[in-house]
Amino acid sequence: MNLLEHLEELRIRLVVVGLSFLIIFMVFIAISPLAAQLLSKSTGIDFVTLHPAEAVIAYVRLALFLAVLAVMPIALYHLYLFIAPALRRAELRAALITLPFSVVMFYAGVLFGYAVIVRLGLPFLAMLSTRA
Template sequence: MKKKDLPLLDHLKELRVRLLRSFIGVIVVFLPLIFFSNNIYELASSPLQELMPENSSMIATQVASPFLSPLKLTFYLSLMISLPYFFSEMWRFIAPGLYKTEKRFALGLTLSSILLFYLGILFAYFLVFPLVFGFFTSVSPEGCKSHDRYLQLSRFYSHNFLSFCDCLRNSCFNFLTKLDRD
């Protein structure tokens, strides 16, 4: 029996195995990065801290914030690093059901999506975030001290990284769907 001729439950079992492997891949990346979570947070917060006015600082508004914020950023980073492994697991699940021409097209689309995902992260971190942080720190009223919160920064990064990655990836998808393959 061919792999693509398996019953639905067997396909679901294989999908479960692939998703479990992907989750284990995230954990394998996350565990060593835990030891560097404070360094990762410092690197992530450096564009903001460089632009903050004198006598301003990051504050913790919850007891666990100084502990949880670096861990959250480290987890997001481990998700980003393990993304190619996730895509390879999904590819191994999907590929047996595709024709040869579909495999070629889907492989190119997957590789370009991964590349654009990482380019979106770099674009946001090095170009957009310094401009955004510079704008917000420059428009604060006279006499208003800036005290940014730990958890807000990790939330800001997670939401905006995904937004920029989606913008680049979706523009690629839109371009590729408009191509006439005839």
């Protein structure tokens, strides 16, 4: 493969990941009010908006965050498909073992962040802001 063929392959992979992100983002933008309610109930904190557009901006940010979380395995898979032709047999085997493990560890980190940072840190920060 020459350089232009590699760039075309990269472009196709990036378009697939980008379209996947857009589709997933549209789904999450539709359910972001429900996701915000679930987040509010799980932390026990009522979210307050001070400007009319602030609620919409918060829903869009939440949908973007959730879309990034959901599209990460797709992006890693297409990264693997892009680099797989350049790898030797032992490297392919290592990549096939590493790819699912990295997805599992990514979501384990997300769950840890939610359990520790959001569920413990957010109420603490809310308590500090109500004292002032």
